[in-house]
Amino acid sequence: MAKKTQKKLSPWEIVQIARHAERPNIADYTRLMCEDFVELHGDRLFGDDRGLIGGFATIGGERVMLIGHRKGRGVEENIEANFGMASPEGYRKAMRLMRLAEKYGLPVVSLVDTPGAYPGSEAEARGQAEAIAHNLEFMSTLKTPVVIVVTGEGGSGGALGIAVGDRILMLENAVYSVISPEGCASILWRDGTKAALAAETLKITADSLKGLGVIDEIVPEPEGGAHADVAQAVAAVRKAVLASLSALKKVPVAELVDRRYAKFAAMGRF
Amino acid sequence: MSWFEKPAEAPARVPTEAIWAVCPSCKAYVAKEVWRAADKVCPKCNYHDRLSCRERVALLTDAGSFKELNAAVSFNDPLKFTDASGAYAAKAKATAEKTGVGESVLTGTATIEGVPVVLGVMDFRFLGGSLGSGTGERILLAAEKAVELKRPLIIVSASGGARMHEGIVSLMQMAKTCAAIARLKEAGLPYLSLLTDPTTGGVSASYAMVGDLNIAEPKALIGFAGRRVIEQTIKQKLPDDFQTAEYTMAHGFVDRIVPRKELKGFLAKVLKYAGF
Ligand SMILES: [Zn+2]
Numbered sequence: 001m002a003k004k005t006q007k008k009l010s011p012w013e014i015v016q017i018a019r020h021a022e023r024p025n026i027a028d029y030t031r032l033m034c035e036d037f038v039e040l041h042g043d044r045l046f047g048d049d050r051g052l053i054g055g056f057a058t059i060g061g062e063r064v065m066l067i068g069h070r071k072g073r074g075v076e077e078n079i080e081a082n083f084g085m086a087s088p089e090g091y092r093k094a095m096r097l098m099r100l101a102e103k104y105g106l107p108v109v110s111l112v113d114t115p116g117a118y119p120g121s122e123a124e125a126r127g128q129a130e131a132i133a134h135n136l137e138f139m140s141t142l143k144t145p146v147v148i149v150v151t152g153e154g155g156s157g158g159a160l161g162i163a164v165g166d167r168i169l170m171l172e173n174a175v176y177s178v179i180s181p182e183g184c185a186s187i188l189w190r191d192g193t194k195a196a197l198a199a200e201t202l203k204i205t206a207d208s209l210k211g212l213g214v215i216d217e218i219v220p221e222p223e224g225g226a227h228a229d230v231a232q233a234v235a236a237v238r239k240a241v242l243a244s245l246s247a248l249k250k251v252p253v254a255e256l257v258d259r260r261y262a263k264f265a266a267m268g269r270f
Numbered sequence: 271m272s273w274f275e276k277p278a279e280a281p282a283r284v285p286t287e288a289i290w291a292v293c294p295s296c297k298a299y300v301a302k303e304v305w306r307a308a309d310k311v312c313p314k315c316n317y318h319d320r321l322s323c324r325e326r327v328a329l330l331t332d333a334g335s336f337k338e339l340n341a342a343v344s345f346n347d348p349l350k351f352t353d354a355s356g357a358y359a360a361k362a363k364a365t366a367e368k369t370g371v372g373e374s375v376l377t378g379t380a381t382i383e384g385v386p387v388v389l390g391v392m393d394f395r396f397l398g399g400s401l402g403s404g405t406g407e408r409i410l411l412a413a414e415k416a417v418e419l420k421r422p423l424i425i426v427s428a429s430g431g432a433r434m435h436e437g438i439v440s441l442m443q444m445a446k447t448c449a450a451i452a453r454l455k456e457a458g459l460p461y462l463s464l465l466t467d468p469t470t471g472g473v474s475a476s477y478a479m480v481g482d483l484n485i486a487e488p489k490a491l492i493g494f495a496g497r498r499v500i501e502q503t504i505k506q507k508l509p510d511d512f513q514t515a516e517y518t519m520a521h522g523f524v525d526r527i528v529p530r531k532e533l534k535g536f537l538a539k540v541l542k543y544a545g546f
Contacts, residue, residue, distance in 0.1 A: 117475075119495030119503050124513060127523050129474035129494040133448060137480050140449035141456065156432070156441060157475045157494070164445045178432045178441040178472075188353040188434060202437045203349050212348060214438050264449045265410055267442040268403025270346045 009173075012196035014205050015181060017173040018152050019115075022227035024234055026053065026068045026111055029151070032234040033241070034059050037066065040100075043092035046126060051082040051118065052090030052162070054097040059109070060242045065101035067094045067162055068111030071152070084153075085118035088131035091161045095135055098142055107145040107245055110162045115180065117158030132161040139164035140264065141257060145248035147241055150174045150206075150215070151226075166260050167244040168214070170206045171237070172221040176214070177204040214267060217244075293317055295489070309530050318487040318530050320467060322369070323376040323393035326426055330534050331380035331389065339379065339388075340411050344372040345404040351435040358435035362397065369395050373404040374429065377412040379419070383538035385546050388416040390425040394468075399429035401472050402436050406443030409477060413450035422460040422546055423451070424537065427478040431471020444476035451477055460544040462537065465515070465524065466490050483525045483540060486515035487533075492524070 009017070017023070030037040039055040042048040054067035069086060072078035094110075101108050117128055139146065139162075146165030154163070154176030170176060179187075181199035186192045203209070206218045219240045226233035248256065291305035292298070295317035305312075309329060310319035321329065327336050344366065351358040366372050374396035380389050390412045392399045409425065416423040432440040451461055463481025465474070468491035475494055478484075486492060493513035501508055511517050518524045528536045 117494065119499045121500055121504055121506075121508060121512070124493055124495065124500065125521050127479075127521065129492075130479045130523050132475040132494075133444075133477070133479040136445050136448035136476055137452045137455075140445065141452045157444060157472055160441055160444055161475075164449070176438055178437055179434050184434055188355070190354065194354075201349065201351060201353065202434075204438065209438055212437075212439060214442060261449050261453065264442065264446045267446055268346065268348070268406055268436070268439045270348065270403070 010196065011175075011199040011205050012181065014173050015175055015199050017225040017227075018175045020225060020227045021073070022230075023152050024226050024230045025071045025073065025113065025152075027070070027073070028230055028234055029068070029111055029237065030057065030066065032231060033238045034066065035061075040097060041093075043089040043096060045089065045092055047089045049087050049090030049093055050080050051084055051114075052086035052094060054094055056106075057109070059238060062242065062245055063106055064109045064245070065097050065106045066109050066111070067097055069114040069162070071113055082118055084114040085116060086114060086158060086161070087118050087120075087123045088126040088128050091131035091135050094162050095138055098139065102142055102144045105144065107147065107248065108142070108165070109241055109245075110146065110148050110165060112148060112150045112154050112159045112163050112176075113152035114155045114158045115153055116155035117161065132157050135161045136164055140260060143253050143257060145245065145251075145256060146260075147244045147248065149219070149237055149241065150176050151237070155180065164260075164264065166248050166256060166263070167216050169217045169219050169237075169240050169244065170209060170215045171219050171226060171233070172206055173225050174206060175204040176209055177202050294319060311530050316488055318467060318489060320394050320428060322395060323371055323391040326391045327376065327378075327380065327389070329530065330426070330537065331382055332384065336378050336380040336389070339377045339415060340408050341372060343404055343407050343411065345402050346436065346439075348403065348439045349435070349437045351437070353435070365396050369393060371396055373408055374399045374402060375405045375408050377408045379415070379421070382424075382534060382541065385422075385538060385541045386419070387422050387424055387541070388412050388419065390423070392426060392428040392473075394428040397433060399427075399473070400431065400433035401429060401440055401443050401476075402433040403439050403443060405433075406446045409447045410450040413447075413454045416459055417454055417457045420457075420459065422462065422541055422544065423454055424462045424464065425477055426464040426466060427469040427473050428466045429469060429471070429473035429478075431473055441472065444472050447477040448480065451480060455482075460541065460546070462540060464533070465492050468492070470494065470496070470513075479523065482544070484523060485536070486518065486524045486527050488515060488527055488529055490515040492518040
């Protein structure tokens with residue numbers, strides 16, 4: 001296994017892997033992890049966000065509702081997907097699909113990979129804050145199992161907006177943070193070049209987050225990172241998701257929701 | 271020129287700071303006595319200056335009714351965070367001593383025109399009102415107390431957002447507080463959110479925006495991303511009124527803008543409509 005070499009990576013090096021242009025994106029997961037994926041469009045209020053998508057999916061025979069941020073491959077696709085930065089209509093579409101999942105008795109699988117929610121004036125006008133806040137509230141009481149996988153960048157509130165769940169998985173070289181290392185460096189060090197130091201100080205890597213009790217499980221990546229062997233990386237995620245689903249499906253839904261509440265209530269209780 | 275304004279040339283020997291308050295918004299000089307009597311609302315431009323949590327409690331609740339809850343819940347330093355200006359733990363401790371509050375939110379029980387409520391009031395002086403793990407825990411416990419006592423919950427926000435020094439643990443407080451509020455709502459209890467200057471970032475994107483009613487003070491800054499970040503993203507200057515309470519109400523995310531003098535009566539009236 002690649003464990004020994006990868007242990008030597010610095011948090012800043014892991015940030016580079018998490019952002020790698022060839023890192024598996026949601027298109028790779030729907031193609032390689034799912035036997036079927038039926039994308040469903042629109043928030044029924046304003047539009048259809050291309051930076052956050054979702055739909056029915058079948059994984060190893062399990063029917064689920066799959067949602068996730070969408071990073072593109074190449075410039076054109078990335079412009080369409082807004083580099084995985086979702087707008088309010090993306091979060092509202094996710095909520096609509098999760099509500100549908102609850103109604104149809106489907107578990108939710110949420111793939112998190114975003115630099116952050118889109119910081120644009122239109123997103124503000126349409127209530128980016130409200131859209132995220134409402135999802136946090138809604139997901140905490142959702143009456144169906146929810147499995148979260150942080151696959152790449154877990155960028156602050158934009159990530160959390162689809163990341164409240166029963167089981168939180170994180171890829172070995174993914175990162176999850178309250179602010180980007182660059183942003184933190186420019187605010188707290190007043191020096192954007194201190195990003196590597198900020199990345200280290202913020203403790204944004206999977207092993208740190210496991211230690212802090214924020215995630216449940218680390219999904220191993222192929223040597224060199226998930227982009228080095230996309231098929232193998234996706235297969236590992238598939239296996240971990242199926243194991244989580246199978247465990248969660250055994251829990252009565254009322255107990256599941258109570259446990260989810262207790263899980264988040266305990267975060268930051270020292 | 272009104273009598274409360276400072277003359278263009280203040281007499282040289284008068285100790286200026288002792289007599290005059292300067293409006294942070296329009297920079298007008300206002301006699302301190304007038305400033306206090308107006309609850310820190312500028313008589314010239316109607317800017318609602320920031321209140322400390324104790325000043326806010328005095329403004330909104332019946333005299334002597336406030337009893338603090340969970341004073342022992344304080345900040346944590348899960349990352350052992352140190353930046354260019356030093357250790358977070360030392361800064362938080364100094365702030366706690368200076369402000370006399372152990373976290374960026376003060377929580378407790380109180381009555382508003384006789385109606386018993388559970389109240390949380392943020393204090394911008396405590397590290398910019400940032401949302402730390404102690405803040406999240408106090409808010410969660412306040413919501414649970416409201417459920418236990420079957421009382422409405424009111425939270426007054428004043429915050430720049432998540433507390434970077436607590437990293438991912440700070441981010442998780444957004445989910446934690448919203449989960450507690452969802453439970454309170456499932457119990458059929460009212461939750462009123464009052465957004466004051468400023469309510470941005472991770473606080474606007476969590477408990478501040480999910481009130482049964484979102485109430486704002488005039489001209490309060492309310493938004494998700496910072497103005498500078500947005501301007502860099504869209505490569506355009508934003509209009510002055512962007513992300514004001516007025517802008518936020520016009521876009522449908524605030525129920526009502528209520529001047530400071532009318533807030534207590536307004537809350538009491540809403541609580542009556544809510545059946546309390
Ligand atoms: Zn003024």
